[in-house]
Amino acid sequence: MxxxxxxxxxxxxxxxxxxxxxxxxxxxxxxxxxxxxxxxxxxxxxxxxxxxxxxxxxxxxxxxxxxxxxxxxxxxxxxxxxxxxxxxxxxxxxxxxxxxxxxxxxxxxxxxxxxxxxxxxxxxxxxxxxxxxxxxxxxxxxxxxxxxxxxxxxxxxxxxxxxxxxxxxxxxxxxxxxxxxxxxxxxxxxxxxxxxxxxxxxxxxxxxYWELDYSEKEPPSDEELEYLIRSAVEYRKIADVEIGSYLSGGLDSTIITALAGVEHTWTVGFEDYNEFQWSEIAATRYNTIHHPILFDPDRFLSLARELVLVKKEPLSVPNEVLLYHMTQQASAKNTVILSGEGADELFYGYDRIFRWASSTTDFDIQAFSDLYTYGSEEDLEIVEDALAPFMNLKCPQKIVAAFFQQAHLRGLLKRLDSASMLNSVEARSPFLDYRLIERLAGVDAQYKMRDGVVKAPLKRIFKDIVPAEIVNRKKVGFPVQLERVLSSEKIEGKTTFDKWFNFNLNTLGEIL
Structure with missing residues (x-):
């Protein structure tokens, strides 16, 4: 790297x-x-x-x-x-x-x-x-x-x-x-x-030189999918330095940790708002040296400002600040870190928007905007522009899948690369193995959300190696109480995310 x-x-x-x-x-x-x-x-x-x-x-x-x-x-x-x-x-x-x-x-x-x-x-x-x-x-x-x-x-x-x-x-x-x-x-x-x-x-x-084929495909067998995931993890263990793993205690990071057999695992959160309970369950199961990293919310804005000034561009998601802080600590032990990016996009972990997309035959740009976007101002023109490369797929489920896998995901990858490489750490994401991506593109939503169960194939295949509490756990995002960390400054904006966007743009304006 x-x-x-x-x-x-x-x-x-x-x-x-x-x-x-x-x-x-x-x-x-x-x-x-x-x-x-x-x-x-x-x-x-x-x-x-x-x-x-x-x-x-x-x-x-x-x-x-x-x-x-x-x-x-x-x-x-x-x-x-x-x-x-x-x-x-x-x-x-x-x-x-x-x-x-x-x-x-x-x-x-x-x-x-x-x-x-x-x-x-x-x-x-x-x-x-x-x-x-x-x-x-x-x-x-x-x-x-x-x-x-x-x-x-x-x-x-x-x-x-x-x-x-x-x-x-x-x-x-x-x-x-x-x-x-x-x-x-x-x-x-x-x-x-x-x-x-x-x-x-x-x-x-x-x-x-490469394009995803979203034509309809039969689902893989459990044996085929398990092989692809295990192979993807094994490939990403190739290194002449020590490898660790992020471990939030969510399904994706837990599967990777279980398969990789790393020594050190890492999670981050506020003292009164974190996922430490879940990550500890997984760490105990796999006998890792686990590092729950505490983050002081009073440091959030100063560190966020520092990252914007270093990168010379705004931060997309607030949890990049916590991810950076955690990786900074992890760099003392690991030069390579495994991460779960890509699983939500691949297995429809954003269930609310994927349920909508799989239940309709006509793509409604307003409905998509209501489910996906963050800013309070209406701007369907800009939403249409972001979706334009995928509209030829016609089917709402395929449009949303392609958007998440090829557009939304790139924002998360930028976050991951920045937070890790600013600390001289290489992050690797097994769920982004192109063989997995290609195999599952075009497979129907019912396979990925069978009987209403989010990420059903992962939960079924790995139920014997992932603690039951984590398999049955309700999905939560990477926790940042945005209203709380922004409360110390007067920032204009109708909503909390409006304030977050303006904070980033105002900070960038300081150097332009």
């Missing part, structure tokens, strides 16, 4: 280095590394997870020196691919495998990767570059474009000094104030876009 910075624009090397150092937290285990070839500049911050030797530092060059790669992420099946395609390795690094696969097979190798990634390959001889991002957008990548000149970065903040002049995207602000996130590759800045997941860039074009 790392931070990457790339430019094909003539940039002062000192300015480039300063921007790269802004995200030093993404890779503190090796010196800042920069390679320059004419106008091309490649920068890398390394967080060593696989092959801790400096031979795997980046930029990493091909044996003949023609190609250089900078890579953020993990390729979990890299050893299998090296064997299957007879790749001769001089390191134990997935970085080397990634570069050699690309050199031999070009973009089609993306379909063979099981992992999370954003990477850039420079062909020094041809003066060309190739950029790719993983299917689900687990690993972030942003860019500024001026004609054929590009700057790419793992985070937004390093781009701002290099772009020089930025302006706020008013449509993005409307998205944020209504839906607490940004959609369709927008960021809060007009000049900075998100590189789309499941795409690569080559020869001046953005090309989609």
């Amino acid at each position: 790392c931070g990457i910075l790339f430019s094909n624009v003539a940039i002062d090397k000192k300015a480039f280095r300063n921007s790269l150092s802004i995200m030093k937290h993404r890779g503190p285990t090796a010196p800042l590394c920069i390679y320059q070839n004419e106008n091309f500049m490649l920068g890398h911050n390394r967080l060593s997870i696989l092959d801790l030797d400096q031979r795997s530092d980046q930029p990493f060059f091909s044996d003949d020196g023609r190609y250089a790669i900078i890579f953020n992420g993990e390729i979990y099946n890299y050893k299998e691919l090296a064997s299957a395609y007879s790749i001769q390795m001089r390191t134990n690094s997935d970085t080397e495998l990634l570069l050699k696969l690309y050199i031999q097979y070009g973009p089609r190798m993306l379909n063979w990767l099981n992992g999370m990634f954003s990477f850039i390959v420079l062909d020094v001889q041809q003066k060309s570059f190739f950029v790719a991002r993983d299917r689900m957008g687990v690993k972030p990548l942003y860019y500024n474009r001026n004609g054929e000149e590009y700057i790419f970065s793992s985070e937004i903040a390093p781009l701002l000094p290099l772009v020089h002049s930025v302006s706020l995207d008013q449509a993005a602000i409307r998205q944020y104030k209504k839906m607490r996130c940004f959609f369709n590759n927008r960021t809060i800045y007009n000049e900075i876009k998100e590189f789309p997941p499941g795409y690569y860039y080559e020869n001046g074009e953005f090309i989609k």
Whole structure:
């Protein structure tokens, strides 16, 4: 897991280095590394997870020196691919495998990767570059474009000094104030876009290499689904550092903890408002060294403000503050953390909106807005814009499933990446294994909510290894008493979420 910075624009090397150092937290285990070839500049911050030797530092060059790669992420099946395609390795690094696969097979190798990634390959001889991002957008990548000149970065903040002049995207602000996130590759800045997941860039074009198929499918057998989940967890245990797990005591994190067999588990909450009881039940069952982290509500706003100022963008969900604080504590023991992101989107854990979607034949944009959005002001135009990529699916259940799995989820992944990487910790999400996502896309809601039971397949398959109290527990969200933590400041807004949005935007305004 790392931070990457790339430019094909003539940039002062000192300015480039300063921007790269802004995200030093993404890779503190090796010196800042920069390679320059004419106008091309490649920068890398390394967080060593696989092959801790400096031979795997980046930029990493091909044996003949023609190609250089900078890579953020993990390729979990890299050893299998090296064997299957007879790749001769001089390191134990997935970085080397990634570069050699690309050199031999070009973009089609993306379909063979099981992992999370954003990477850039420079062909020094041809003066060309190739950029790719993983299917689900687990690993972030942003860019500024001026004609054929590009700057790419793992985070937004390093781009701002290099772009020089930025302006706020008013449509993005409307998205944020209504839906607490940004959609369709927008960021809060007009000049900075998100590189789309499941795409690569080559020869001046953005090309989609992966798309979910939501055509109707038969449900998997319990044996098939259990295998896929166990396999996804096993893959995400591949590391040369110690792995821990978030453990809220909810179904998703408990299943992951049970299957992973980690030593350390982590949860966070306020002294009088937390999930410690449930996480302790699970931790006792699996005999983990459990760490319930207390958070002082009086620290919430100051820490939230600090995160906005560091990230140079607003926070989407308030619990990012607690997630950051918990991971900060976890970093003393674990460099890799397993997380349950993706299960709710995959197994329809947001039961209220999925029950509505599966009970109607006509998609009602107002009904969707009433069930999903957070801001108090009506803005159906911005809701329609966020849903536009999925409306061709016609069926309300499929539209909502695609939106949650490909749009809503990206906001949660940004939260997870930010909260973990600001603490130099890599977060991995087994439920986002593309094999699981592909297998369950198009499977009917009745399978996922059989007899009205939310996440019925997970509860049925893992009932023998998950405590009954947790299997039967009513779902709750990551707890933050927003009204309470915002009460110390006078912030305008009709509702608590309006106040939260305005707090973030006002804080961002302090630095713009």
